[in-house]
Amino acid sequence: AQSVTQLGSHVSVSEGALVLLRCNYSSSVPPYLFWYVQYPNQGLQLLLKYTTGATLVKGINGFEAEFKKSETSFHLTKPSAHMSDAAEYFCAVTGQDSSYKLIFGSGTRLLVRP
Amino acid sequence: DAGITQSPRHKVTETGTPVTLRCHQTENHRYMYWYRQDPGHGLRLIHYSYGVKDTDKGEVSDGYSVSRSKTEDFLLTLESATSSQTSVYFCAISESVANEKLFFGSGTQLSVL
Numbered sequence: 001a002q003s004v005t006q007l008g009s010h011v012s013v014s015e016g017a018l019v020l021l022r023c024n025y026s027s028s029v030p031p032y033l034f035w036y037v038q039y040p041n042q043g044l045q046l047l048l049k050y051t052t053g054a055t056l057v058k059g060i061n062g063f064e065a066e067f068k069k070s071e072t073s074f075h076l077t078k079p080s081a082h083m084s085d086a087a088e089y090f091c092a093v094t095g096q097d098s099s100y101k102l103i104f105g106s107g108t109r110l111l112v113r114p
Numbered sequence: 115d116a117g118i119t120q121s122p123r124h125k126v127t128e129t130g131t132p133v134t135l136r137c138h139q140t141e142n143h144r145y146m147y148w149y150r151q152d153p154g155h156g157l158r159l160i161h162y163s164y165g166v167k168d169t170d171k172g173e174v175s176d177g178y179s180v181s182r183s184k185t186e187d188f189l190l191t192l193e194s195a196t197s198s199q200t201s202v203y204f205c206a207i208s209e210s211v212a213n214e215k216l217f218f219g220s221g222t223q224l225s226v227l
Contacts, residue, residue, distance in 0.1 A: 006156075043206075043221055044218045101172065
């Protein structure tokens with residue numbers, strides 16, 4: 001069965017610093033990969049997704065992620081953190097089977113210090 | 115924002131009582147999903163629907179049932195609520211299969227005492 005592991009339930013960075021949120025997946029077939037963001041008291045919003053093609057994916061709000069098949073990773077980065085980036089981030093994976101159901105990681109809460 | 119409304123937004127109930135949560139969409143999307151969110155577990159799929167009267171189980175379906183009699187409404191029922199079902203429940207919709215964009219509702223906070 002597919003699974004997603006997010007390393008670090010909490011990540012704290014200073015405003016202006018690099019943001020790196022880690023995601024590793026287990027899949028026997030090339031997956032589709034997603035990052036979602038959840039702001040307080042809201043539902044999730046799609047940040048970016050990888051399906052096929054270019055392995056470096058750019059998303060909204062300056063975030064990007066790189067699919068590395070050899071490392072089974074899909075880490076999320078942003079060069080310079082902003083206070084408004086404070087939220088919880090979820091990595092998710094689905095397979096190319098008929099169900100296409102998303103499997104979510106346990107989430108990483110990003111704290112941005114002034 | 116996608117037109118997804120979850121009701122109620124908050125509910126407190128007692129163990130053993132039935133509870134129904136409603137998800138209503140105005141997007142005419144085919145796929146609808148119910149997830150629960152718990153600390154340390156992320157979001158886990160309870161049930162999903164791929165059309166009117168077409169539903170299937172997710173990874174944590176025990177104790178839950180669903181119904182979809184109209185495209186716009188997807189109901190989640192806890193037949194006999196238990197304290198382990200205290201959670202935040204999210205409805206999501208997608209126009210096609212899950213490799214497309216999911217739109218989420220604002221969630222329902224359910225407390226079972």
